[in-house]
Amino acid sequence: xxxxxxxxxxxxxxxxxxxxxxxxxxxxxxxxxxxxxxxxxxxxxxxxxxxxxxxxxxxxxxxxxxxxxxxxxxxxxxxxxxxxxxxxxxxxxxxxxxxxxxxxxxxxxxxxxxxxxxxxxxxxxxxxxxxxxxxxxxxxxxxxxxxxxxxxxxxxxxxxxxxxxxxxxxxxxxxxxxxxxxxxxxxxxxxxxxxxxxxxxxxxxxxxxxxxxxxxxxxxxxxxxxxxxxxxxxxxxxxxxxxxxxx
Amino acid sequence: xxxxxxxxxxxxxxxxxxxxxxxxxxxxxxxxxxxxxxxxxxxxxxxxxxxxxxxxxxxxxxxxxxxxxxxxxxxxxxxxxxxxxxxxxxxxxxxxxxxxxxxxxxxxxxxxxxxxxxxxxxxxxxxxxxxxxxxxxxxxxxxxxxxxxxxxxxxxxxxxxxxxxxxxxxxxxxxxxxxxxxxxxxxxxxxxxxxxxxxxxxxxxxxxxxxxxxxxxxxxxxxxxxxxxxxxxxxxxxxxxxxxxxxxxxxxxxxxxxxxxxxxxxxxx
Numbered sequence: 001x002x003x004x005x006x007x008x009x010x011x012x013x014x015x016x017x018x019x020x021x022x023x024x025x026x027x028x029x030x031x032x033x034x035x036x037x038x039x040x041x042x043x044x045x046x047x048x049x050x051x052x053x054x055x056x057x058x059x060x061x062x063x064x065x066x067x068x069x070x071x072x073x074x075x076x077x078x079x080x081x082x083x084x085x086x087x088x089x090x091x092x093x094x095x096x097x098x099x100x101x102x103x104x105x106x107x108x109x110x111x112x113x114x115x116x117x118x119x120x121x122x123x124x125x126x127x128x129x130x131x132x133x134x135x136x137x138x139x140x141x142x143x144x145x146x147x148x149x150x151x152x153x154x155x156x157x158x159x160x161x162x163x164x165x166x167x168x169x170x171x172x173x174x175x176x177x178x179x180x181x182x183x184x185x186x187x188x189x190x191x192x193x194x195x196x197x198x199x200x201x202x203x204x205x206x207x208x209x210x211x212x213x214x215x216x217x218x219x220x221x222x223x224x225x226x227x228x229x230x231x232x233x234x235x236x237x238x239x240x241x242x243x244x245x246x247x
Numbered sequence: 248x249x250x251x252x253x254x255x256x257x258x259x260x261x262x263x264x265x266x267x268x269x270x271x272x273x274x275x276x277x278x279x280x281x282x283x284x285x286x287x288x289x290x291x292x293x294x295x296x297x298x299x300x301x302x303x304x305x306x307x308x309x310x311x312x313x314x315x316x317x318x319x320x321x322x323x324x325x326x327x328x329x330x331x332x333x334x335x336x337x338x339x340x341x342x343x344x345x346x347x348x349x350x351x352x353x354x355x356x357x358x359x360x361x362x363x364x365x366x367x368x369x370x371x372x373x374x375x376x377x378x379x380x381x382x383x384x385x386x387x388x389x390x391x392x393x394x395x396x397x398x399x400x401x402x403x404x405x406x407x408x409x410x411x412x413x414x415x416x417x418x419x420x421x422x423x424x425x426x427x428x429x430x431x432x433x434x435x436x437x438x439x440x441x442x443x444x445x446x447x448x449x450x451x452x453x454x455x456x457x458x459x460x461x462x463x464x465x466x467x468x469x470x471x472x473x474x475x476x477x478x479x480x481x482x483x484x485x486x487x488x489x490x491x492x493x494x495x496x497x498x499x500x501x502x503x504x505x506x507x508x509x510x511x512x513x514x515x516x
């Protein structure tokens with residue numbers, strides 16, 4: 001396997017979406033770490049996570065799931081997160097935009113993630129035009145990282161439609177903030193500047209539906225082959241090893 | 248590139264390249280030499296190039312002159328486009344110089360940066376001149392993602408309805424739509440049955456997520472003969488566009504159409 005992709009979205013009911021993801025995974029030898037994060041209620045979320053668990057069993061060499069839950073659901077949300085990690089063998093938690101990640105409802109999940117030693121992948125960014133309601137700004141990520149320095153946070157999509165220079169400079173002092181390289185912005189230089197500001201050890205590969213842009217920016221960046229290997233696969237391999245999941 | 252992609256083609260034409268500066272962030276490879284370095288790295292034979300300075304200069308002719316000086320040593324590498332603002336005085340003479348003296352082979356428009364709409368009379372006048380001179384008109388749907396733009400430079404994308412109206416009103420003119428998204432192409436296809444436009448691929452995606460249309464869907468929609476290879480370099484990573492083409496399950500002959508044959512037809516090479 002050449003790539004571990006931490007930011008992949010699937011849906012519970014779309015077989016075509018799964019086919020596309022597997023086609024991409026086969027073509028570029030990718031281990032997918034997908035989430036199914038479309039659920040709005042805990043009932044839907046549980047069904048989604050269970051469906052993802054079934055896919056993990058069906059495609060063990062290609063799919064390693066990332067849990068999704070709802071921060072505002074309180075204990076019910078935390079219990080679902082625990083089930084996904086402990087019973088289903090998922091490797092982290094994806095949070096979307098039902099609430100900003102500096103909101104107190106996220107704290108219990110952050111504490112649980114620390115106990116379980118898994119990351120939180122958080123939808124976030126810093127858009128010049130402003131973030132949508134309940135979308136986490138980079139400053140929300142920093143607040144969470146400051147409150148929980150032991151928590152591994154992966155900021156989603158450094159090239160996902162944001163002022164990535166702002167974000168990189170803001171998160172630089174926080175070693176527990178990692179960044180995934182996904183996004184639709186083609187901006188040349190984003191990977192080089194990411195390595196410059198936070199180092200290749202804090203970067204992990206993601207695609208988030210912009211697969212070719214994401215491949216192109218990492219394979220096309222003027223960085224060393226060691227740094228590229230860190231981003232594509234090395235950092236996530238080390239992370240998985242740290243939680244007892246050799247791949 | 249050989250490590251991850253096995254691109255067989257040697258005659259690739261990139262129809263969407265820039266030389267110049269973008270004042271809001273550092274660019275690399277933004278000179279003729281820089282672009283040629285990338286062309287060598289990715290085995291791109293020719294680039295259709297325009298001045299990035301022209302997007303923000305009030306008088307775009309100075310940008311055209313700078314581009315002319317920058318690339319004149321490399322006539323085999325570059326096909327230059329004239330950056331013209333039909334809202335600004337003197338553009339007719341500027342365009343004439345671009346065609347006759349600077350041998351520019353098309354016109355590049357940035358309506359939302361240049362303070363006019365595609366449906367304005369000044370733009371229609373320009374399209375008529377393009378028709379008279381058999382020049383393709385490139386319309387940049389966007390230059391950058393406005394979510395990452397400088398706070399004083401948040402510019403909307405070109406209104407696709409206006410693009411559709413222009414295409415319908417001027418079937419004799421050939422338009423090239425650069426940096427256009429899949430959803431915008433779908434909207435455009437709902438407006439026109441005309442075939443006088445090409446789409447460039449740098450903003451399209453071969454895989455996508457959820458049920459967003461993929462590059463293969465766009466090809467089926469507009470016809471492969473109207474899809475052009477473009478990268479948006481030096482603003483964007485050129486390698487991404489290679490991944491897009493190489494991820495398609497199409498024949499090598501069809502890839503040739505995208506990589507260069509359609510562009511050869513467009514520019515009568």
